[in-house]
Amino acid sequence: MNLESLLASVGINIGLAMVILFLFSILKKQPSNAAIYYARPLSKRHPITFPPFSLRRFIPSFSWIARAFRVTEDEILQTNGLDALIVIRLFKFGINFFTVCSSVGLLILLPINFGGQPASSDSYRSMDSCTISNIKTGSNMLWVHFMCLWFISLYGLHLLYREYSEILVKRIQQVRNLRHRPDQFTTLVREIPVCGEHQARGCCVDHFFSKHHPYSYHSYKMLYDGKDIEDLSKQARYVHEKVQGLRKKCEGKKHGKESDECRDDLLKITGLEEKLEELCRKIRQLQSEDMLEGKELPVAFVTFKSRWGAAMAAQTQQHTNPLLWITEMAPEPSDVSWRNLSIQYKILPVYKIGVILAATLLTIFFAVPVTAVQGIAKFEKLKKWFPPAMAIEFIPGLSSVVTGYLPSAVLKGFIYIVPFAMLGMAKLGGSISKSKEEIKACNMVFYFLLGNVFFLSLISGSLLDEIGEYVSHPKNLPSHLAALVSSQWLWQLGEQFGATFLQIQDVYETVYDTCGTFWPFIHHYIIVAIILMQITMIGLFGLKSKPAASVSTIPLLLLTIMFNEYCKIRFLPAFRSHSIQNAVENDELDEKSSEMEHSFDKAIEEYLQPCLVPVSFTQSDSSLYQPLITSW
Structure with missing residues (x-):
């Protein structure tokens, strides 16, 4: 460029x-x-x-x-939750980090790179003169890059540690503020065996937890296979919408000359109302306890009389067979992915492998548009392989727009569909909550961008030119690829940051509050980016005949990896589960205010399976129509 x-x-x-x-x-x-x-x-x-x-x-x-x-952070936390605050803090982190990086690059590295070699007539027009590729092989100026690499890496690790520790404190505070939520009293139990005496799973749940958690167990709610009910509900909603449309149509004609047609519509409405009543009767029949007994799933929500009891049950192995009585903290009721709870726990790995294979295939097929887009960016090389492209040069300024803006716009257009595809695949992975589905989608999008948009675009952008270079001079391939990395690093960094910004902005919706569960994954993404930068510089120093700088960068790489492992030990467990200490402290607060019993009594009622919600199709008052079916 x-x-x-x-x-x-x-x-x-x-x-x-x-x-x-x-x-x-x-x-x-x-x-x-x-x-x-x-x-x-x-x-x-x-x-x-x-x-x-x-x-x-x-x-x-x-x-x-x-x-x-x-707007203060406390206001954001109070009105939008901790997840929204993490998005804001991520933006602030990016501003702080990239401001320092840009200052170092513009004030220190740019003058050194530009003066690295005598400039030719074409070098002033090329961006290569502003990159590390313009520094002579073996030059001592590479040590300046080495020192800047250490400074930027350590500054980034300092910011990450500060963010992790502060967000952990806010997470504990948010869990305390939301201590009356039902998920803090509820445990999700999977792979429930059938009771040999009653041939049912419900009584087995009650017997098991009454025996092994006698002081904290409160109640349970079984989940059922509701596919038949869901199908009938869809039919009922379709008929209801059709009745609505006919009523509005007839209402517009009641004062007109089309009274005969209106009478026909009223007859249709009468028939549809009868069909709707029959569907609702079947739904109520299927929702009765007698019909549900034979449709129990090996899954249940179990509530406890204290947060301590729920945390103990969720974080301990309940049976000698680890594939029975599998427990974990229940997600928030609005966060539950009801469809995936019907998947057997034993076959979940098959679903996960299928999602990984699908994401891999999408990444491979995405290589085609990336190659085409980067071919546009390398316009000079594209002309050698596609001569009609030279016609663009006859229009003043068009070649600059085509090579400068068009590749970015086209690439972002293709990238726009990737999050939706990844989210659709993540929903098939068997996650118990919508938030975990979105976290999986974030992971797949991140590694898609990392492996496809970053690495592949570096190679594919010069693919047309590299084919002949690789065949004629195979020994020059490593050094040539190093020059490509350095010459496109700044532009690709902007692409990565913009794409990641859009995806994170799309993932964080205020439908539920996970109390900051997303942050460890954001921390991981930033660590991966820093490690990738360090590995790239190790290779560049070696190709620039500075082995001492390459070897001296290895301790920095090891330090970054050790820092990440320390954060996993120090912070990550608190984001995966609730500590017993915090659970007991929150229980003590409720006991002092006499709110404990009210909190766990209403907890189990919040986890009502959608297929068991009572049907209700009512109409607003009108002279033309009356309510179809009232709630029961």
């Missing part, structure tokens, strides 16, 4: 960003868009005031940006 292409890309991106910023500022001031821009306060019935109709409503204003920066 030359300077003109870089400036074209920067100009287009800044221009688009400003246009979007202006449109957002204007559209959010229009009352007709209140449902889009103020959905949260409207759902809570908070009044929204808009400026009177005047020219001010169509002039961009940016005072809301300053207000956003003034």
